[in-house]
Amino acid sequence: MSGLSIGQVAERTGLSVHTLRFYEREGLLAQPVRRGPAGHRVYDEDDVGWLGVCIRLRASGMPLTDIRRYTELVRAGQGNEAERLEVLREHRERVLTQRHELDECLKLITHKVGIYESRLGLRDHVPDCADQTL
Known part of the structure; x- marks a missing residue:
């Protein structure tokens, strides 16, 4: 299974590994993070792109509850x-x-x-x- 490790995503986004895990727990990712054969998180380019959106929204002062709501709407797909x-x-x-x-x-x-x-x-x-x- 190819993809990016949590460390690679942390390096690319500037978020800490701890923050990435927190974002996942809080439901701020547009899709569930895949797991590799050893159980390690495996991210893809879409995950990195979505994290970029979250970073900008957060930097602009959007509360986590609003980011979560927006993420839930995106995750639900078209129609909302x-x-x-x-x-x-x-x-x-x-x-x-x-x-x-x-x-x-x-x-x-x-x-x-x-x-x-x-x-x-x-x-x-x-x-x-x-x-x-x-």
Whole structure:
């Protein structure tokens, strides 16, 4: 039986072996992980691709419960695309809100950096700001 070992998948995805086992236990894989003759996990390229999806969803802040729900819908096959779409739309809204909040934080930080660079002579002018003492 050819395929990838758990160590190879860990190396390719950047996930730890422990995390891969956790994802499997939590039902986050789109298909059951095959086992070799000795009982070792054997992954294929589809598994690696799906893990890439999970990694991105997780990195964007999607809760494991939502990833599990989305995985269950994918695993169930065609006919539930509207539900999959709803899971992704809801998450997209959370990501857009988070991105907006981060943009606002970045504006403040950039402004403050400008103030301190100006005070230290690293910048020619002070950015406009009502409170330049913080």
